[in-house]
Each structure stands twice: as structure tokens, then as C-alpha cells.
Amino acid sequence: MACYIYGSYSGLFWNFRNSSVNLYQIPNACTIDLLFRIHHIKRSLIMELEHIENDDHYIGLSVNKGIEQPPTVNPYMDRKRRARKQFTAEEYADGIMSGNRTMLGQAVTLIESALPEHHELAQRVIELCLPAGGNSIRVGITGVPGAGKSTSIDTFGMHLIEKGSKLAVLAIDPSSERSKGSILGDKTRMEQLSVHENAFIRPSPSAGSLGGVARKTRETIVLCEAAGFDTIFVETVGVGQSETAVHSMVDFFLLIQVPGTGDELQGIKRGIMEMADGIIINKADGSNIEKAKLAQAQYRNALHLFPLAESGWSPKVLTYSGYYGTGIEEVWEMVYEYMDFVRANGYFDRKRIQQSKYWMYETINEAIKSSFYHNEIIEKLLVEKENEVLRSERSSFVAAKEMLATYFEIMRKK
Numbered sequence: 001m002a003c004y005i006y007g008s009y010s011g012l013f014w015n016f017r018n019s020s021v022n023l024y025q026i027p028n029a030c031t032i033d034l035l036f037r038i039h040h041i042k043r044s045l046i047m048e049l050e051h052i053e054n055d056d057h058y059i060g061l062s063v064n065k066g067i068e069q070p071p072t073v074n075p076y077m078d079r080k081r082r083a084r085k086q087f088t089a090e091e092y093a094d095g096i097m098s099g100n101r102t103m104l105g106q107a108v109t110l111i112e113s114a115l116p117e118h119h120e121l122a123q124r125v126i127e128l129c130l131p132a133g134g135n136s137i138r139v140g141i142t143g144v145p146g147a148g149k150s151t152s153i154d155t156f157g158m159h160l161i162e163k164g165s166k167l168a169v170l171a172i173d174p175s176s177e178r179s180k181g182s183i184l185g186d187k188t189r190m191e192q193l194s195v196h197e198n199a200f201i202r203p204s205p206s207a208g209s210l211g212g213v214a215r216k217t218r219e220t221i222v223l224c225e226a227a228g229f230d231t232i233f234v235e236t237v238g239v240g241q242s243e244t245a246v247h248s249m250v251d252f253f254l255l256i257q258v259p260g261t262g263d264e265l266q267g268i269k270r271g272i273m274e275m276a277d278g279i280i281i282n283k284a285d286g287s288n289i290e291k292a293k294l295a296q297a298q299y300r301n302a303l304h305l306f307p308l309a310e311s312g313w314s315p316k317v318l319t320y321s322g323y324y325g326t327g328i329e330e331v332w333e334m335v336y337e338y339m340d341f342v343r344a345n346g347y348f349d350r351k352r353i354q355q356s357k358y359w360m361y362e363t364i365n366e367a368i369k370s371s372f373y374h375n376e377i378i379e380k381l382l383v384e385k386e387n388e389v390l391r392s393e394r395s396s397f398v399a400a401k402e403m404l405a406t407y408f409e410i411m412r413k414k
Helices: 030-049 089-097 101-112 116-132 149-162 217-226 286-303 328-344 347-373 376-390 396-413
Strands: 005-007 012-016 019-022 137-143 167-173 199-205 231-235 252-257 278-281 316-319
Touching (some): 089 101, 089 116, 089 217, 101 116, 101 199, 101 217, 116 217, 137 149, 137 328, 149 167, 149 231, 167 217, 199 217, 217 231, 252 328, 286 316, 316 328, 347 376
Parallel strands (some): 137 231, 137 252, 167 231, 252 278
Antiparallel strands (some): 005 012
């Protein structure tokens, strides 16, 4: 008769094929013997769960004391972290202008901070560094995702550093709309620049800011110039034809394309194409050389559809390979030729002044927006109006108008 013993220590059962029967209810002669055997099985199981050295059969057995298990909670959690020294604005400015990279990095973090108590100190640091800025070539680099922006920056940067330049790279990484986080992984593709003493790379999240750049990129450029970097690269998030903000903070706007991504029709589309001061076709190597030359001809034809830029400069279209480093010299000859051209006709200075004006209005808009959303009365009213809109009791336009009216009334009373 086949049977299986299973169950807990408090009650054991036999499984007769497909039926379960309580062992203590079996009325036959073998029950006593089976109970005796099961008793020893139960006792052995209990001994295994406890300590085998306690059994009489193992007298004289020596068991060493085990290692005490570490706690599941970090015992150092209660310890207070050592507070970082808070520098004054003058100490920040002196450290930056002396070339202290650590101080520069901390100052950029201070500027990017959303804490209200950091805003005044950050603005004071920028004011102190502003007279030492403005002496660099600012180059904005954009392109579709996968065009090779980070790899190209690594190649371009090493080309400039070998000629004696000091380079700062401000890489803007897109932030997730769901988690609000950013990988900030552009630096991993800049293998040579990331270890060079004359290069400074600062990844920053876009944090929902439109235009392909972060909110504080403009201020970070000022700090990098004060630290002695004569060339500034601003790498955008690479979202296509909507990156317009970066054009308002750089001197030369470089658009990176790859073969097979467009034709003359791109010339009709306004936006990023008409703002580019130069277009370069990347990955012009191997079997892509002919495709790159075809794309070069197509983009040249497309640029003829644009009216002449305010600077008077006609954008050029070049091919190169960021991976193999071919065509790099020609790209930078184009950049330097443009800089000489706009400095000679006075457009360089006019553009810098217009950029300052643009960012003055942007700063005003940002301050008004921050004041509105951080007002205690508006914060409470916002929840109420939002619920009314969700319940379809009020249109979104009426709710917004009522909140703005309330905000303006609060400002008038102040």
C-alpha cells in the first residue's frame, strides 16, 4: 500500500493515493508502529530546525559560535551628515576666477537650486563674475537624437584643446515626464574630454524647460567664462525642430545631421533650419560617404529657399566623421570664418546685446511665474479651481481668469 507522509508537526496525515486520512483514526494493528516511527521523524525534524548538537547521539560534538548577523537597518542612519561649508558670494567668485573647478561646480549647483534661500546668493555670485565673462566663443550644438552630438563634441573638443584652448561643455539631458528624473549620461560618450585637465563637462537636466536647454544654462555660461574657459559648447537635448532657446545664448549655432534624414523639403520648414549658422553631415565614412555627399547637396539646395540671415552670413554645409575624426579641421575653419565675419560687420556685438535683452524678459517671466505658484492663497485656490474644472463645473479659461484676478488683487494690496 503506497502512502505519503505530509503536513505540519502538530498533525500528520497519510495520503492514500487520492484521499487524505487522519493517521490517528486508522483502526488496525500497524498504527502503533507507524505512530512510533512518525514520532521519531517528527523529533528529528525538530532537532534539525534547532541544534543538532543537543541530541544524545552527538555527545562530544563541538560547534563554534556563528557570526552575528548584521542589522537590517543601517546603524549610522541616525548620524547627522556633516554640513558642507557655506561660502559667501565673494568666496565663490574668487574661487571661480582662480580656476577652482570644485568651486565652479558648487556654484553651478547653487544656481540650479530651486530653494528660495539660494536665489539671492546665486544672483550675487553671477553679478561678481559678470565683469570677467564675455570673452569666449559660444557654440550651440544640436541635432536629432542619434546624430552623434556627444561623440562629435568629444572629437571637436580634443581638436581645440590640442591647439591650446580651454573648453567647457554644458550638456543638457532630457528629463522624464513621468519620473521627472534624468540619466545625465552624455559625459560617458566624451571619453577623452572627461579626463582632460583643460575640459570641464557639466551635465544638467532640462527639468521641463522648453527650447532644448536648461533654465540656468545662461548663468552657467557666465561662470564658465569667468573661470577662464575660452570656448563654451552647449549641447541641447536633441528634440528636432523646436530648439530655439539655445540660439539666443550662443554665437554660432551648429546643426548636426545624418545621411538619409531629409531632403529639399526641409528648406521649407521654418524653425531650427533657418537659425543654423552651419550644417554638418556626420557619419560620412565607409559606405555612407556617397549618402553623405548626396545629403550635403540636398541641404545646400534647401538653404537657397531661405532669405539671407540678419548677420549677412550664408550657412555652409560640410561633411565629416566624428568617429574617425575626418573633416574636423574644415568644420572649425567654418566657425572661425563666421566669427571673423560677424565681428567685422558689427553683428557679433549687436547679437550679444539682443541676447541680454531676451534673457532679461525671460527672467521676468520666470520670476512672475514663481511668485504666482508660491503664493499661499493661490496654492489653496488652485486646488479648489482644479477640482471645479475636473468636475466640469467651470471651464479652464474662466478658472484661470479668476485665479489671475485674485493674484492681481493680492499684489495691489501689498
